Amino acid sequence: MEIKNFTITKRDGTKDQFSLDKIMNAIAKAFESVDEPADLGVISKILAHLDIHNDITVEDIQNQVEEALMREGFFKVAKSFILYRQEHTEDRETLQKMQFLSEYMESVNAATGSKYDANANVEHKNIATLIGELPKSNFIRLNRRLLTDRIKKMYGKQLADEYIDKLTHHFIYKNDETSLANYCASITMYPWLIGGTVAIGGNSTAPTNLKSFAGGFVNMVFMVSSMLSGACATPEFLMYMNYFIGKEWGLDYWKRADEQADLSLKKRSIDKVITDYFEQIVYTLNQPTGARNYQAVFWNIAYYDKYYFQSIFGDFYFPDGSKPDWDGLSWLQKRFMKWFNHERTKTLLTFPVETMALLTDEDGNCKDKEWGDFTAEMYSEGHSFFTYMSANADSLSSCCRLRNEITDNGFSYTLGAGGVSTGSKSVLTINLNRCIQYAVNHKMPYLQYLAEVIDLCHKVQLAYNENLKELQEHGMLPLFDAGYINIGRQYLTIGINGLVEAAEFMGLKITPNDDYLHFVQGILGLIEKYNKQYRTKDVMFNCEMIPAENVGVKHAKWDREDGYFVPRDCYNSYFYVVEDDSLTILDKFRLHGAPYIEHLTGGSALHMNLEEHLSKEQYLKLLQVAAKEGCNYFTFNIPNTVCNECGHIDKRYLKECPECKSKNIDYMTRIIGYLKRVSNFSQARQEEAARRFYATA
C-alpha cells in the first residue's frame, strides 16, 4: 500500500486526514484481545491487503481489515474485531437515542419532536410520549425485515430488494411502520353485547344495563384501540345506548326526558342522566392512553337518517329478540350532537369524529328531510362533523373517510350488523409526484412506470397480508377471532400522495377542466384496475387519498432535496391547491365530485375551509350542491378560536378574544381529519396551515 495524503469520510459525513497509525492501532488491539502475538511484520502483511482511496469511508476500511485478517488466517482475531465493531455500533445507536432524547425535550411540541410518524393527537410531550418515541426506529427495522423476508419467500429476493429501494428512495411510503398492529377498523360491538370482553382478553361480562354499558363501552374501546395502529369506529354506539336507555325507562323515554330519573338529592331528570353518561364516555375517551403512547384513542361514530338506519339495522335483533327503535335513536342522535357541540365551547374535545350518513334523491335533496334540515342546522350552529351522502344506501363511510360498499346488510347472530364493519389492514402509499417526474425525466410513459410501482405495491401488500394471517393463526389477533372485525371485509389500501403536484409538473391547471380530469382518472383508474386484478375471495384492495399528516411534509422535503419540482412545502389530500384563492366553493365541490373521486374506492374527504359560518339555508343549498356533484364525503371547516389567556372558546374564526380582548389566541381546526389545536401539529404542518386559504364566504 502506498501512503499518500488521503482524506477519509467519517460516519457523520465529515472529512478527516487519513491516519495509518489509527488503523495499525486498531489491528494491534484486536490481536491483543485474543492474546495473539502481533509484530510489525504481521501487521504490515494485513495492511498490504488494504485498498485505500481518497474519501474512503471508515466503514469501508474496517470491512477491508476484516477480510484481510481472514485471508491471512487470523480467524480468531477477525472474530474479535467483528465483535468489537458490533459493540461500537450498538454504542453509537445508544448515543443517537440519547441525542434524540435531548432534542425531543427541547422541541416545541410532541409532533415536532417526533422523528417518525409525527402526530398531533398528542397534547403534551412528557415521559410517556418519549417512551413511545424511543422504540420507533426498532419497530421500523423489524417491520421491514418481517415484510422483506415474506416477499423473498413469495416473490424472490429481487422483488424484496426492489421494495426496499423504492421505499428508501421515497417512491413509496409504508404508513404506520412504527407499529406492529393492523391499521384501522370499524367494528361491530355485537360480540361484546353477547359475551363482554372475555374473548379479547378482558374480564368483564356482557353489559346488562345503561351503567354497565357506559362503563364497559369505554373499556372495550380502549382494548380494541390498543390492538389497532389507527382509528376505531363504533357505528352502533348510539343505537346500543338507545337500547339500554329504553330498558331503563321504556322505549318512549325521550317523550318524558324531563321526568325525574333518580332518587338522589340532585333529582336528575332522564335527560340529565343521559347527558351525564355522554360526558363520562366522551371525556374518558379523550384522555391520553397508556397503551397508545399517550395518544387518545382515535374514536369515530356515525349518525344515520331514517333510510340508512333501515338499510343497515333493518334486520338487526338485540339479544332479547327486540329490534332497534328508530324514534328513540333519532332523538338520541340529535341529543348527542347538540350536547357535544355545546360541550366543545367548554373543552377542546377531538373525539368522537362524527359522520352523518344521508340518502339523497336524483335532485340532490335529502330523502329524509327532517335529517337533512337537522344536518344544515347543526352546521349553522357551528358544529364540526363529516357528512356522507349517497344516492343508494349501498355504501357507507363509518371509519374516518374509509368508504365501503355494503354488500351484506344481513344480520348475523355472531357478527351483528354486517354493513358497519370495514377497515384497512395496511396502507402503502405511492408518491405520485416523484414517480411521474422520474418517468418523464427518463423518457418513459408515466402510466407505464406507475403500473410497475402499483404492481409492486400489490405484491408487498399481499406479503403483509400473509404475515397478518400468520399472526392470526397464532391467536395474536383476538379482534378478528372474536368477530369485532370481519377479516373478509378488511381492505389492503393503496394510498396516494402528491397528485396535485404531479399534475402541476405536467403543466396542467388545477381547476375543474377536462385535461386535469383525464390525468386524475388515468392514474386512479390504473390503480383500480390493479385493485380488481389482485382481488380474490380472501383479499380486497382499495385506493385512498391519504391524509398524510406527516408524510405530506416529508415527501415535499425529500423530493426537493433530490431536485424534483416541488411547488409547495406539503402535499395535501385534496384535488385542489389549498392556497389557491381563485377557486370558488362550487369549484372545490366539483373537484371532489363524482368524476374525480370515482376510482377512489377507499374514499377521500373534502375539507371546505371557510372563514365564517353560513346560515342554515346556505348549508342546505351546499348539501344539495355536494349531492349533485357527487361529492360524497365532506366537512365544513371554520377554525374555532381558543384564547390562550382566559381559556374562552369561540366557534368563530377571530383575531382577538371576544371576552378578554387578548390577541394571544390559538385555533382549533381540521388540518387533516380531526379537530385539534393548531399548536399541537408539527412545526411544518403549522406553517402549511397558515398558508391555507379560508374562503371569505
Add this chain to the structure above:
Amino acid sequence: MLKYVNTGIVFQEIPDEVTLAINISNCPCRCPGCHSHYLWDDIGLPLTSAALDDFVDQYGDDITCIAFMGGDGDPKGVSQLAQYMHKEHPQFKVAWYSGKTVISRAVNKADFDYIKIGPYIKHLGPLKEPTTNQRMYRKTADGDFEDITSRFWRK
C-alpha cells in the same frame, strides 16, 4: 356600458343565499378607504344579457342569487339586467349593492329582491358593524322592502 372585472361565490353578502357576485367596474362613488380600488377604472368585460346567460349556464342550480356589485355609473343598465334576469331566469333572486344613499329614479325597485344602499364610510364601518350607515333591504311577499341590516350583526 356596464363592465365587470371578476365574479365570486359569496355567502355573507346576501343572507341565506348562495350568491354569484359580479364585480362591476367604473365605480363613480370612490369612497375614501374603499376595499375595491381596482373597480374605480373603466375596465373589464361587457356585462350584457348574454354574459348573464353564460353565468347561468356555468353555475346552474348551484347558486340561488345573482348580485350586481356596483354599477352606480349606469343604474338604468343595472335595472334592465335585473329585469332580464327575472324574466328569463326566474329561479334566481337578484340583488344590487349600490354605493348611493338613495336609489335612482331610473331604477325599477321591483326588479330586485335585495338592495343594499349607502357608501362605505370608514368610521361608521361596513354592514357587519351596528354603527354602519349602510342598509340592506329585502323585498317582502307584498312587494315592500324591509330593512334586514340587523341580520349582519347577529352572533
